[in-house]
Amino acid sequence: MKTLYLECNMGAAGDMLSASLLDLFDDDEQRSIIEKLNEIAPEGVSVWSEPVTKCGITGTQMHVEINGQEESSQDHHDDKSHHHHTSMAQVEEIINGMDIPVEVKYDAACVYKQLAEAESRAHNKPVSEIHFHEVGMLDAIMDVVNFCYILHKIMPDQIFASPVRTGFGEVMCAHGILPVPAPATACLLQGVPTYAGGIEGEMCTPTGAALLRSHVQKYEERPLMTIEKTGYGIGHKDFAAANCVRAFLGETDESINSNSTAPIDGKYTDHVVELKCNLDDMTGEQIGFATQMLFKAGALDVFTTAIGMKKNRPGILLTVLCRPDDTGKIVPLIFKHTTTIGIRETLCNRYILKRTVVTDKNGIRKKISEGYGVHKEKSEFDDLARLAAKNDTSIF
Missing domain, CATH: 3.30.70.1380 (Transcriptional regulatory protein pf0864 domain like)
Structure with missing residues (x-):
């Protein structure tokens, strides 16, 4: 199965998760994705990416600018400052107005609903009374849409993740000084394996937690898989260790899992x-x-x-x-x-049948199945279709 594994050893933020997925693509594909994200972005919002190196690790860093200015890394949404505020209904209206597949709209709206529900529980207010600071709201909406859109391009069969590092200490937001993880983040991480990790500061943001909660099916160490691509999403904060989310994309061998028996005579x-x-x-x-x-x-x-x-x-x-x-x-x-x-x-x-996946020089994955005296080989249709479209040739 096509498996995406997210390594959250340095926590998770919306921009880091999106960047880790974007980094799985080659330069031309990245440019095409960024162009599409800018086409669908609300007026005054722009998205761009750049290669960044931290602690010897080079990856992709994503940026969202609102009217030419980049929002700070803080993304605690129920802001009481003097800025204009936006309701959950208006957030859904913004997402539904974007020219993206309906699956992506639904996905993004579900993530933002989880954010609103977490803020509601954290502040003991109905969701209808939760309002988002407009600038931070647009930044977070694009973080969510960026992730959901790029994930839609990847189309993994399953998504796993490591336990999530949260950091510890305190974080400043519109409500004042809050403990780490912040209350909304803690709500979203209920049932998710987490640990502080010995680094002071906010490692997992509410947006990052909502994206993980909405998409990850299981939290565990990286499973047995044939890794085909690795992406690094570089964060904006600096720590002693490389601040990144690492994404592994590959194939897991469904013939060997926790419910499998040991093979007998290749069976x-x-x-x-x-x-x-x-x-x-x-x-x-x-x-x-x-x-x-x-x-x-x-x-x-x-x-x-x-x-x-x-x-x-x-x-x-x-x-x-x-x-x-x-x-x-x-x-x-x-x-x-x-x-x-x-x-x-x-x-x-x-x-x-025991299954293995090999990739040829053209990037075509081939599944090889063996056992019970049978040997089968089949090329991945999506890869054949991609190559045929790229070269303007028949798929046959």
Whole structure:
């Protein structure tokens, strides 16, 4: 599976996370992405990037300027200063007005809703009363949209991350001096493995925490994976260690995971859970959205089958395959995003081929599958399509 792993040993901020993804692309692709981000940015907002070296590590640093000025690294949003303030509804209006895919709009709006809900809990106020300082709000909106748009370009099958370093001490914001992690950040990091890490200062910002919470499926050490690209997102603050988020993009071997048995005579097996439910009152659009949310949560496969139901009604059988450890989060999502009131569960033994991925000189990934006396090779279609489009040739 195409896997993105985010190493947050120096915490996480919106600009660092976005820059780490941008750094996965070559120079021409980076320029094209930056051009698109500037096309969609609100009036007076500009986005640019540059190569930066810190502590011997060179990566990409992203900048967002509002009317020619760059906002400080502070991004605590419920600002009470003299600036004009903006509500959550206005933030959603700004995002919905951007010329970006609907999936990116939805993704960005969900992240910002999490920010608003965290501020609401931190300050004990309804979300409707949370207002954002206009300059910081535009900066944070672009950090969120930048990340969501670039992530949409990458299209990973799954996203993992390391435990998050938060730093310690105090941070100054509009409310005064706050402890690190700030209250909103602490709300967003509930359930996420974190540690202070011995460096004084704010290492993880609310925007960074919201982006991680919205996208990361599991926090663990880097899994067994064939790394194809590494990106470094350089932060604006200076510490004794290189202030960066590191992104690894590659392929994980699904034939070897925590549920796999040891190979016997080159044969692999593992276990998956099959979840099923019957639906007769959902539109194709609604089922498509539910499928998208289940894949995003880490489902191995989601598919539908046409069936006949009681009262001679045509219906849909929704089938979801997931790892046994993931049923706790997949089952609630099926109830949340479908109309079903019951789900059937079956534990299945799965026979699988050992899979490895190699990349040729043209950047074409090839999946090699072996076992049970079988040897198969298949080139990655997306890579073939990219090369065909680049050279204006047929994909055949």
